[in-house]
Structures are given as C-alpha cells and as structure tokens.
Amino acid sequence: xxxxxxxxxxxxxxxxxxxxxxxxxxxxxxxxxxxxxxxxxxxxxxxxxxxxxxxxxxxxxxxxxxxxxxxxxxxxxxxxxxxxxxxxxxxxxxxxxxxxxxxxxxxxxxxxxxxxxxxxxxxxxxxxxxxxxxxxxxxxxxxxxxxxxxxxxxxxxxxxxxxxxxxxxxxxxxxxxxxxxxxxxxxxxxxxxxxxxxxxxxxxxxxxxxxxxxxxxxxxxxxxxxxxxxxxxxxxxxxxxxxxxxxxxxxxxxxxxxxxxx
Amino acid sequence: xxxxxxxxxxxxxxxxxxxxxxxxxxxxxxxxxxxxxxxxxxxxxxxxxxxxxxxxxxxxxxxxxxxxxxxxxxxxxxxxxxxxxxxxxxxxxxxxxxxxxxxxxxxxxxxxxxxxxxxxxxxxxxxxxxxxxxxxxxxxxxxxxxxxxxxxxxxxxxxxxxxxxxxxxxxxxxxxxxxxxxxxxxxxxxxxxxxxxxxxxxxxxxxxxxxxxxxxxxxxxxxxxxxxxxxxxxxxxxxxxxxxxxxxxxxxxxxxxxxxxxxxxxxxxxxxxxxxxxxxxxxxxxxxxxxxxxxxxxxxxx
Numbered sequence: 024x025x026x027x028x029x030x031x032x033x034x035x036x037x038x039x040x041x042x043x044x045x046x047x048x049x050x051x052x053x054x055x056x057x058x059x060x061x062x063x064x065x066x067x068x069x070x071x072x073x074x075x076x077x078x079x080x081x082x083x084x085x086x087x088x089x090x091x092x093x094x095x096x097x098x099x100x101x102x103x104x105x106x107x108x109x110x111x112x113x114x115x116x117x118x119x120x121x122x123x124x125x126x127x128x129x130x131x132x133x134x135x136x137x138x139x140x141x142x143x144x145x146x147x148x149x150x151x152x153x154x155x156x157x158x159x160x161x162x163x164x165x166x167x168x169x170x171x172x173x174x175x176x177x178x179x180x181x182x183x184x185x186x187x188x189x190x191x192x193x194x195x196x197x198x199x200x201x202x203x204x205x206x207x208x209x210x211x212x213x214x215x216x217x218x219x220x221x222x223x224x225x226x227x228x229x230x231x232x233x234x235x236x237x238x239x240x241x242x243x244x245x246x247x248x249x250x251x252x253x254x255x256x257x258x259x260x261x262x263x264x265x266x267x268x269x270x271x272x273x274x275x276x277x278x279x280x281x282x283x284x285x
Numbered sequence: 286x287x288x289x290x291x292x293x294x295x296x297x298x299x300x301x302x303x304x305x306x307x308x309x310x311x312x313x314x315x316x317x318x319x320x321x322x323x324x325x326x327x328x329x330x331x332x333x334x335x336x337x338x339x340x341x342x343x344x345x346x347x348x349x350x351x352x353x354x355x356x357x358x359x360x361x362x363x364x365x366x367x368x369x370x371x372x373x374x375x376x377x378x379x380x381x382x383x384x385x386x387x388x389x390x391x392x393x394x395x396x397x398x399x400x401x402x403x404x405x406x407x408x409x410x411x412x413x414x415x416x417x418x419x420x421x422x423x424x425x426x427x428x429x430x431x432x433x434x435x436x437x438x439x440x441x442x443x444x445x446x447x448x449x450x451x452x453x454x455x456x457x458x459x460x461x462x463x464x465x466x467x468x469x470x471x472x473x474x475x476x477x478x479x480x481x482x483x484x485x486x487x488x489x490x491x492x493x494x495x496x497x498x499x500x501x502x503x504x505x506x507x508x509x510x511x512x513x514x515x516x517x518x519x520x521x522x523x524x525x526x527x528x529x530x531x532x533x534x535x536x537x538x539x540x541x542x543x544x545x546x547x548x549x550x551x552x553x554x555x556x557x558x559x560x561x562x563x564x565x566x567x568x569x570x571x572x573x574x575x576x577x578x579x580x581x582x583x584x585x586x587x
Contacts, residue, residue: 084472114480121478131473135491144487145477197477
C-alpha cells in the first residue's frame with residue numbers, strides 16, 4: 024500500500040467522548056481527540072489529570088464507561104454489525120490489541136524470559152511467525168535500540184534504560200499501527216533518560232504514530248507534532264509545541280508549565 | 286583516661302598485631318551438642334532392643350516394598366489430581382464470577398476444616414449414607430446407577446479423601462503464587478495480544494511457580510506421610526504392611542524403624558528434587574558468582 028498525502032492527514036486513532044470513573048469518581052469527563060497517521064502527540068499535565076488513564080483507554084486496558092475508541096477504522100472492544108455494537112470476547116479483544124504497541128513506566132518485561140524470548144514471544148504465538156522469522160526480528164530490533172550484545176540477557180541483568188529499550192523492541196516486534204508510551208522515562212535514573220528518549224525520537228522521525236504521556240517538556244518540544252495539555256480529566260488546550268509550550272492560551276497551562284520548567 | 290596512641294608514629298597502624306575475638310560460649314555449645322549426638326548414636330547402636338538385625342532382615346521384604354509402592358502411588362496420583370483441581374479452584378476463587386468465587390471459598394473452607402482421618406473414614410463408609418450412586422438430572426431421570434460398596438473400595442475412598450483435602454490446600458498455595466505476580470505482567474501480555482490462556486500458561490504461571498514450589502515440596506512431604514492414615518481403612522500401604530507383619534511376629538519397634546527409615550529416604554529424595562526444581566526456576570535471578578559456581582558456561586545455552 025502506498026501512503027498518499029491524504030492518508031497522512033487521516034486520523035488513525037479517534038477518541039469520541041471518553042468517560043471513565045473509578046469508585047464513583049469520574050476521572051475522564053468525555054474526552055474527544057484525534058491522532059493522525061505518522062503523528063507524534065505528547066500528552067502532558069499534572070499527575071492525576073487523567074492522561075495515563077486516557078492512554079490506557081485507547082487499547083482498553085481501561086475500558087471506558089462511555090464513548091468509543093477507533094483505531095484504523097475498527098471500534099476497539101466491539102464488533103459492528105448492522106447498527107449494533109457487540110461487545111468482543113477476550114480473545115477477539117486480544118487480536119485488536121496486537122495492532123497497538125504499549126510501553127510502560129515500569130517496563131514490565133517478563134523476568135523469566137531473556138530479552139530475545141521477551142521479543143519473540145508474541146510474534147511467535149500471536150502472529151504465528153516461525154522461530155527463524157521471529158528471531159530475525161528480535162536481532163534486527165535489538166540492534167536498532169543499540170542492544171545487539173544483550174540478546175540473551177535476562178531483564179535482571181540489564182539497567183533500567185536497557186530494559187526500557189528492550190520493552191520498546193518487544194512492542195515494535197508486533198509491527199504495531201500505533202505506539203503508546205506511558206511515562207516511559209519516569210522510572211529511570213537521570214543518566215538513562217536520554218538513551219530511551221533518543222530511541223523514541225528515531226521512531227517519530229521514521230514516521231511511526233506515537234502517543235506519549237510524558238513529563239519531559241524538552242522532549243515534547245523537540246519531538247511532538249502536537250502537545251495536548253490535560254487537567255482534571257479534560258483537555259484544556261492542544262496545539263503545536265512551539266505555541267502551546269511557549270505561549271499557552273490558558274492560565275492553567277501557564278501555571279503547570281511554570282512549575283515543571285525550572 | 287586510657288593511653289593515647291600516636292598511630293602515625295613508626296611503625297604505624299599497619300604493624301599492629303590482631304587477635305581473633307574469643308567465643309567461649311560457642312565452644313561450650315558445640316561440645317554439648319557433640320556429647321548429645323554421641324549419646325544418641327551410642328544408644329541406638331548398643332541397645333539390643335533396637336534389633337538392627339531384624340530391621341535389616343525386613344528392610345527389603347516383598348510386602349514392605351509393595352507397601353512402599355502403594356504409598357508412593359497414592360501420593361503421586363493424589364498430587365497430580367490435586368494440582369489440576371487446585372489450579373481450577375484457585376482460578377475460580379480469583380475469577381470475575383462472584384458465584385464461582387463463593388463456591389471455591391466454600392470448598393476450601395469445608396475440606397480444610399475436616400481432619401484427614403475423618404474424611405478417610407467418611408468416604409470409606411459412604412455406602413452407609415448413599416447405598417447406591419447414580420448419575421442423572423436432579424428430580425429427573427437417572428442414566429447410570431452403581432452400588433456404592435463395589436465402586437468405593439478402600440483405594441478409591443483413600444484417593445478421594447486425600448485429593449479433596451490436598452486440593453483445598455494447594456488451591457490456596459496456587460492463589461498466593463498467582464497474586465505474587467505483579468499486575469503489570471498481565472497488562473504487558475494483554476497489550477502484546479496474548480489471549481488469557483496464553484497469558485496464564487506462559488507468563489503468569491511460570492512466574493508464580495517460583496513462589497509456589499517451596500511450599501509445594503512441603504505439601505508433597507506432608508501428603509506422603511498423610512497416606513499412612515489409610516491404614517485405618519485396611520489399605521496395605523507402607524505403614525499397614527509393617528503393622529501386618531508385626532501383628533504376627535511382635536517385632537513392633539524394629540518394623541516401625543523400617544517404616545521410619547523408608548519415609549526418611551523418600552522425603553530426602555523429594556527434598557533433593559525440590560531443590561533442583563527451585564534452582565531451575567530461579568536461574569534468571571541467580572547472582573553471577575552463584576551462577577558461575579553452579580552452572581558454569583550455561584549462560585547462553587537457552
């Protein structure tokens with residue numbers, strides 16, 4: 024398939040009126056957002072603003088109480104038949120999730136598997152790749168994140184930054200349509216932040232669609248096509264980083280930015 | 286005031302002699318333990334009533350070997366059934382169905398509270414409660430009917446009793462192991478598109494096993510010894526075989542020693558097996574020095 028300029032501006036992820044409550048407290052008050060193919064969107068905002076929950080609604084790790092998510096034309100968690108949305112079973116939902124990669128704050132590598140086994144597991148057992156094909160993917164991706172020499176290391180033997188890079192390789196091995204990053208550098212020692220951010224930057228440059236929840240304003244300024252500022256379960260404003268980070272339209276954005284930029 | 290030393294003056298601090306700390310208490314304790322051990326060994330060897338000759342004579346006796354076979358067989362079958370059923374009960378207890386969780390909790394409560402011995406006697410005497418057993422629809426037609434006495438011989442009764450008891454304990458063991466696996470592991474598996482079944486068997490369970498295996502070894506040893514209770518329903522396990530022999534020749538103590546030594550040997554073997562399994566399961570967390578010592582060069586063998 025050729026990527027035409029028209030497809031480039033088309034939304035690959037759409038959120039329509041997402042609402043989510045935890046124990047009776049609504050944390051997302053009906054959020055709508057579109058993410059375009061090849062775009063890098065950074066979600067910023069104070070902790071508790073709902074940005075991680077929103078990200079987790081995209082792949083239904085959190086199931087929204089109301090609203091719909093579509094990714095590349097299919098409604099996540101449902102099957103459309105006639106004018107009715109039928110809730111999917113767990114296996115069908117799993118198949119939908121396979122097209123979205125996710126990277127967690129705490130890496131969540133499988134500790135009983137080596138880096139290679141972490142990466143080849145889902146391609147082998149979900150996509151049905153042969154061991155040789157999956158291995159080739161693992162080797163190529165580990166080289167891409169600069170860890171070709173750590174293929175057979177267990178996660179315990181890797182630094183935080185290395186573990187996070189393996190986690191990125193693991194997600195990429197599924198050839199996802201979109202990558203979701205949930206504060207990928209928040210659990211890292213300061214000296215390891217850059218090695219992870221530079222891998223994410225490369226992905227953005229190569230045209231992968233990225234949604235990144237982050238506290239790294241420098242990174243957002245450098246890499247994002249669009250920054251979305253959330254507070255108290257709502258999108259306060261969104262726009263290109265040069266405008267939103269330098270000349271925010273809202274007081275709440277200004278207050279937040281003055282607190283995080285030292 | 287104590288004398289102030291000038292440590293910098295020649296010959297300096299490095300030339301000072303060092304004396305090890307004296308530990309008289311430890312010496313005394315060690316001496317007492319050695320003495321007690323010597324006393325125990327000498328009594329065992331010199332008291333003729335231990336009848337070591339008789340112990341030797343009966344140690345490999347055919348009835349005893351057969352009894353060991355029965356004990357081991359019951360232990361193995363019960364353990365395998367309990368592992369399978371215990372996993373199901375644990376998953377029911379942790380699942381999203383409130384009804385199933387309640388049923389699982391009730392099962393665990395009932396079969397953990399009834400003593401093993403009571404259960405064995407109960408299942409053995411089930412015919413008194415239900416003279417016939419049949420499969421069918423409640424208040425509806427019955428498809429097959431059995432005579433309880435012919436269906437529930439002592440061996441079946443023993444395996445049912447042991448399995449129900451063991452399942453309740455193992456279900457709790459497995460549940461604690463599964464709870465020890467961080468939720469992030471399930472989330473990571475979910476985002477990679479693994480189905481719940483794949484996640485359980487390939488991600489959660491292997492990690493839970495590290496937590497489960499040590500207490501499971503304990504459980505297996507308890508089970509082996511619990512099988513000796515089946516002597517009350519005249520099943521010829523190791524203990525009952527020994528009892529049958531000493532009922533005739535009155536060599537009670539030597540024959541009980543035979544049984545004790547066999548139980549010790551089997552428990553020792555189970556312990557070794559458990560240690561090997563634990564080492565295997567924790568291979569990815571062994572510290573480098575430990576790894577070099579125990580599995581040299583195996584780092585890339587996977």
